[in-house]
Amino acid sequence: MFNKTWTDQENLKIADESAPDSRKQTSGLRSLDSEYLDIRDSIPTGLKLVREYEEARELILKVLGGTREDWNSYRWQLKNRVSDVEVLKDIIHLSENETREIKVTGRQYRWSVSPYYLSLMDPEDSNCPVRLQAIPSIKEYMGEPGLEYPINLGNQAYPPLVVRLYPDRLIIKLTNMCSMFCRHCQRKRDIDSRDVIHPMSRIKEAIEYVRENDEVRDVLLTGGDALALSDDQLDYILTELGNIPHVEIKRLGSRMPCVMPQRITPELCEILSKHDPVYLNTQFNHPRGDR
Numbered sequence: 001m002f003n004k005t006w007t008d009q010e011n012l013k014i015a016d017e018s019a020p021d022s023r024k025q026t027s028g029l030r031s032l033d034s035e036y037l038d039i040r041d042s043i044p045t046g047l048k049l050v051r052e053y054e055e056a057r058e059l060i061l062k063v064l065g066g067t068r069e070d071w072n073s074y075r076w077q078l079k080n081r082v083s084d085v086e087v088l089k090d091i092i093h094l095s096e097n098e099t100r101e102i103k104v105t106g107r108q109y110r111w112s113v114s115p116y117y118l119s120l121m122d123p124e125d126s127n128c129p130v131r132l133q134a135i136p137s138i139k140e141y142m143g144e145p146g147l148e149y150p151i152n153l154g155n156q157a158y159p160p161l162v163v164r165l166y167p168d169r170l171i172i173k174l175t176n177m178c179s180m181f182c183r184h185c186q187r188k189r190d191i192d193s194r195d196v197i198h199p200m201s202r203i204k205e206a207i208e209y210v211r212e213n214d215e216v217r218d219v220l221l222t223g224g225d226a227l228a229l230s231d232d233q234l235d236y237i238l239t240e241l242g243n244i245p246h247v248e249i250k251r252l253g254s255r256m257p258c259v260m261p262q263r264i265t266p267e268l269c270e271i272l273s274k275h276d277p278v279y280l281n282t283q284f285n286h287p288r289g290d291r
């Protein structure tokens with residue numbers, strides 16, 4: 001409770017004293033983003049690029065041997081993720097040097113791109129912002145290895161799929177599968193050479209851990225990408241979590257709305273709507289990839 005009535009004058013005085021610092025901070029933050037702000041209005045957005053995207057889609061379907069119907073199927077998109085540089089060369093322009101560098105970097109860090117996300121790239125521009133998120137760069141291989149991702153440190157005494165750093169929330173890693181392996185992923189050192197959806201027995205073990213710990217109110221289902229699981233698997237997991245009274249927030253970590261939107265089917269939406277509220281954490285990193 002306030003035991004003092006603040007006058008307008010006192011408020012103005014405080015605002016005035018804090019104003020110079022706040023202006024300085026704002027201008028500091030703005031300068032960090034100045035390169036983007038300078039060209040923001042000239043960046044073509046997805047809607048202006050529809051014709052280019054359509055041409056790319058036709059080329060990719062020809063290279064991969066698919067139909068328009070296939071294109072709209074997330075199963076086809078998943079099955080046809082491109083991870084072979086010789087196939088990639090038929091879709092976007094790669095110099096001999098770039099081809100060699102992708103092979104070298106790809107041996108260390110797995111890569112794979114959905115046909116859909118490939119269709120958003122400028123095929124001629126090696127600095128295309130969509131391409132930079134998806135195609136390996138030699139800088140990943142040559143760069144400083146950096147620090148270990150902190151959640152890999154130590155032996156956690158939790159069930160194998162549980163990652164817990166905070167008292168009230170935790171992660172359940174359902175899979176290592178992604179619709180695309182983003183070059184900026186902080187977990188890329190953990191990505192195995194083959195796709196795995198963890199056995200339901202392991203997932204049940206993680207749910208049981210949540211049930212037994214009533215301080216956990218927020219569960220993030222992720223991986224990899226949570227939407228790599230089937231509708232039935234997601235429905236089961238969300239039902240189980242929904243039956244735990246202390247779980248207030250259920251979240252799905254997925255980049256599929258951006259890199260494989262075909263996964264957002266009416267059936268999936270129906271399932272998610274049954275478990276309301278469910279939050280979906282995703283990332284769109286550039287207007288070119290935002291259709």
Ligand code: SF4
Pocket residue numbers: 177178179180181182184185186187223224225254255
């Ligand atoms: S979709 Fe997410 S988990 Fe998968 S590679 Fe990209 S950032 Fe990493």
